[in-house]
Amino acid sequence: MKKLLIFSFILLISADSFSEEHSSELLLQKIESLQKEVESLRNLVEENAYLIERYQELQQQRYLDLDKRLHDILSSELSNIDNENLEIFSVEGESNQSTLSMEIDVYRNALELFDSSRYAQALQKFRELIVSFPEGKYIADAYFWSGELYLAQKQNEDARENYLVVVRKYINHNRASDSLYKLGLIEKLLGNKEGEKEYFLKLIKEYPNTGAAELAKKSLEISSEKSN
16 A cells, blocks of 8 residues: 555656646747747848838938939029020010010029029919919929929928829920829828829829839839838
């Protein structure tokens, strides 16, 4: 009887030891699994941090490119106006000379104010151009630059209205492609990814060989890279 009790006690101890060893083994397995998950999450965080940093760099470069492009366009516009002003008096009649010359003066003044960041005054001049010369040579330009001025001041809805005028009424004007791009950019700023994509794809389809279309492609590529 005594031997039976001793044997039972030994079995009990052995069972407890086995149970403890098994529990320890399971615990180690769980710890190893958690360590792997933590490492995986760490890698994911590092990868996302890299993508965010890359996205911010690309965004910053894109806006720098846009600023330079905007300044170059303004400078080019002013240069073109000077050349056109010289040609007016040899081509147009006296009445047309006077009207076009006044329109050019207002347009030039507005561009100069814009280029010097005097936005409120520039906007007034573009409004003056639109009201005074509704059928003028620079009417589409006036709407486009008004949109730019509103956008620079983060007045997105007012900017949208002006860009839409260009897109709907002056589809063959060289500002139409730029206006489509800016409409897509506004949707991006508002967080409307579908609207952004819709405008950019429309731009790429209808004005494929323009600088604005290239910018739209880059924006879509960046958005795709970020979502992946």
